[in-house]
Amino acid sequence: MKLHKMKDGVYMIPAVHWERRLFDSLIPLPDGTSYNAYLVEGSEKTALIDTVDPMKAEFLMEQLKDVKRLDYIVANHAEQDHSGCISLVLEKYPEAKVFATPKAKPMLMDLLLIPEDKIITVEDGETLSLGDKTLRFIHAPWVHWPETMFTYLEEDKILFTCDFLGSHMATSEMYATDECKVYESAKRYYSEIMMPFRTSIQKNLDKLKDLTIDIIAPSHGPAYNKPEFIINAYHSWVYDEPGNIAVIPFVSMHGSVKKMVEHLEGALKERGVIVKPFDLTVTDLGQLAMALVDAATVVIGTPAVLAGAHPDAIYATYLANALRPKAKFISIIGSYSWGSKAIDQLSGLLANLKAEVIPPVFIKGFPKEADFKALENLAETIAQKHRENNLK
Incomplete structure (x- = not known):
């Protein structure tokens, strides 16, 4: 399958899980789900932002088969539906390094047995150059684990948010087009997963105010080429009176x-x-x-x-x-x-x-x-x- 091009050198790798009906042995998935990884090719270095659930490992590796070199793997979140294939990717690209928050590092070691020397920790606001593209790491704790972060691609104005602003929704479309359907799926996702961390979400929404964002790219569901749609929805759910x-x-x-x-x-x-x-x-x-x-x-x-x-x-x-x-x-x-x-x-x-x-x-x-x-x-x-x- 051909990679889904978002911008020059930026590709979505959506592992769509149409038939999945239960998440974490707890959460109903009436619309299935997807696990989105993203490939960013700079003039000097190439990075993979998040991986996919191990149940879709074969799909991910098929999408990467023509990628000759991978220098970095960014782990925005240590939960296995996003980090679960890191070890497999490292087998294919043994020179690659994993970038994560200091709190994510021990989680990746404990949950996935990734060697300590393969993980580089990044501070809030730290940047990583890929040549003509720059990744900026933004710590975003408690959306919805303590170690989470966003990755902002400065030149292309794309914000990779992992679980934050996502939706459990299987779709063949790269961007949210059916806004009514996406709104319902995103609200379900917020209510089941994000709502307990409402005060943390308020703080992390504030961090987005200073960013110019063309695309929001979460790791579940479609991306948003109209970012105000999902940002406004979250503002309503988080701030509005009942x-x-x-x-x-x-x-x-x-x-x-x-x-x-x-x-x-x-x-x-x-x-x-x-x-x-x-x-x-x-x-x-x-x-x-x-x-x-x-x-x-x-x-x-x-x-x-x-x-x-x-x-x-x-x-x-x-x-x-x-x-x-x-x-x-x-x-x-x-x-x-x-x-x-x-x-x-x-x-x-x-x-x-x-x-x-x-x-x-x-x-x-x-x-x-x-x-x-x-x-x-x-x-x-x-x-x-x-x-x-x-x-x-």
Whole structure:
């Protein structure tokens, strides 16, 4: 296959994984994914920026078969879907050196057994000349590991961001053309992977302000020849206030909790609140994560199971806590038969959320008139708090 030319001497090597449906044995991939490496040929030296997942090693090596010399391998990120083929590339080009941040060096040695003498560490702002092309290394910790960096090709104004600004999306197109589709994939990627590091992302977005960028080249999904599209999207997800939205992840075993959710949903809608319920027995957790990006309120619904919360509700609560969305308010609703510690159990899993806790509605058995009234009061409290915060 012919290399995908971006600019003179700059090529994308996109290893498209159309059929992959799960990442890290955790994250659903409804649209597959890709692992992008980039080849930069200067007048004197040649660099490979990132590699690909070992599952696509054969593709990478086929793309490199006519590359006679490789001087440098830039490891923007030590995670194996980008660094996993470095050792294989070093076998083909034994004179090449690996460039990485000081924090990435021990990770590459531990995860991939790369010899220490093959790795050169670079400081923030340090440059590397390829002759007529210059690479500038920009430390960008915690997007989404502590060792990550960007690489900026100064003459061609291309920013290689590895995971940052990427999307799990299999595509044959080099650049993002279907912006609606790419926006959804990028938002899913942000919500599942980047959202816990929102404050670090703010700092790293600020670093881009001083750069003139023609192309953003991430290591998942298409590149952006209109960089403002993805930068503006990230600014919105990171900085904007949450919307007038309540997300309700719930489980119902015998119908009681479902009835409570339906009543709460109706009561919130009557008060002008947008409601997004998620039945956790059938929910794509990526869709739930995306909804959490914009939600001002999260209400978890659960029945009692062995005096505790339902396992699916526990997992959803753990997920929300781990993702650290911008939600301002949180509550719990549910039903029990003979006893429950679900409220204490779920509350203890929410330490990372900087949200006000609204008193829960936890009832015995099937909801009765007084219980429906309590749900009405909960809806009114949520709507009032949204109004007080001018949420739209």
